[in-house]
Amino acid sequence: MNKIITKESQVIPQPFNNLEPSKQKRIIDAALKEFAENGYERASTNQIVKHAEIGKGMLFYYFENKQGLYHYLIDYAISTIEREYLKQIYMEERDFIERFSQITEVKMTYHYENPNVSNFISNMYLDDELDLPEHLEKRLGEMMEEGLSKLYEDIDYTLFREDIDVEKAFQLIRWSMEGYQNDLLNELKGQNIALLNLDPYWDEFYEYLAILKTTFYKTEEE
Amino acid sequence: MNKIITKESQVIPQPFNNLEPSKQKRIIDAALKEFAENGYERASTNQIVKHAEIGKGMLFYYFENKQGLYHYLIDYAISTIEREYLKQIYMEERDFIERFSQITEVKMTYHYENPNVSNFISNMYLDDELDLPEHLEKRLGEMMEEGLSKLYEDIDYTLFREDIDVEKAFQLIRWSMEGYQNDLLNELKGQNIALLNLDPYWDEFYEYLAILKTTFYKTEEE
């Protein structure tokens, strides 16, 4: 017997956990990438073992089957996102634009340090017709909720000018920053980020933030 | 001989053009959808003939091969987009927010009346590793350029408040409206739009526009 069953009756692949971390990482990365690029159905276990540089048999020795691997990856992705992205957000900042700016920075950093996880999770949401076990659905829901609370909790409403609806202002600011982020990601796609100096983009980003503050916040004169 | 060669040495499928329009449409729609959902490589000609309700042989009687069909569809898509979307934009409106609002309306209408073309073209841009013949690349470029000029040409800069960079304001407004549009499309995805009353969403959209005007345009007091 080389699998143990936890209280949640979730199968933990023991031999896999005992692997040298570098090999573990190779497999996880290869799998995340394959699923991210192709979705669950079309992802090929043959491609995964090829890129992970392991024999075909090993994948099914470590994991029960393709679906088991996929569920493991979702679990893995949620854990790193919570640990390395959500937990990094500094909640003492009560200025909405500053808070969101910080979230954008953390998110971009995370995206470039874990591109496979990042792509895997966003494409997983697009994959229809896959039903996940309850405990994963639950964890995804919790992650979602935690993300939302990081965005909106404890925000100082009094900074906003009074002639506009604050909730709508939130959305407009969110769309603006996400739009900048998307355009940027698109522009830099395919380039090796390690060789790239992102500072000019951050400067540009801060200029946009300044405009958002000018337009959506109260003017400071008495 | 049932193909004719034009001056641009582009193959026009003559028997296909002589088809009853309803059958033509069935084939085009089935193909657009299959390519949109799967990308060029993974789109299946078997699925196309099945959904178009024609025999397998017919597809290769009408078109030289899979690639010929794909190129025909790109050409077709560009034509309808130019005719039914770009040409509908009213250029006399010099207020940027109003202009963009109008573009959003036309685009949404087009999207719901031609969802297959719309999805086909946007997913085509995501498809790497396909190189198109020069005349198609050229037409795509022209379409792009026409779209951009519809957005920015002849805009009245004097409406904007003077303490912000107008170019950056353009982007912020663009991201805001595109963000609203994306969120909405996402929310309504899968629902039958014919049965849906979109008016409340338009009302909400106009409220956002009002805020954008309040924040980015000059106040009218003397």
Add this chain to the structure above:
DNA sequence: ACCCCTCTTGACCACTCTGGTCTAAAGTGT
């Protein structure tokens, strides 16, 4: 020397699907 257990490989399986061909027939016009 031997056993036992874990770890590893890749050939192999039965199956599905691929783009494309081709034969044979049905329709159409004269």
Add this chain to the structure above:
DNA sequence: ACACTTTAGACCAGAGTGGTCAAGAGGGGT
């Protein structure tokens, strides 16, 4: 009756699928 166009789908060779399994490698205990 004949020529021509249009139609359907069985068929092809090849590639790829998730998953299995027999065979062996490595290492610790005796």
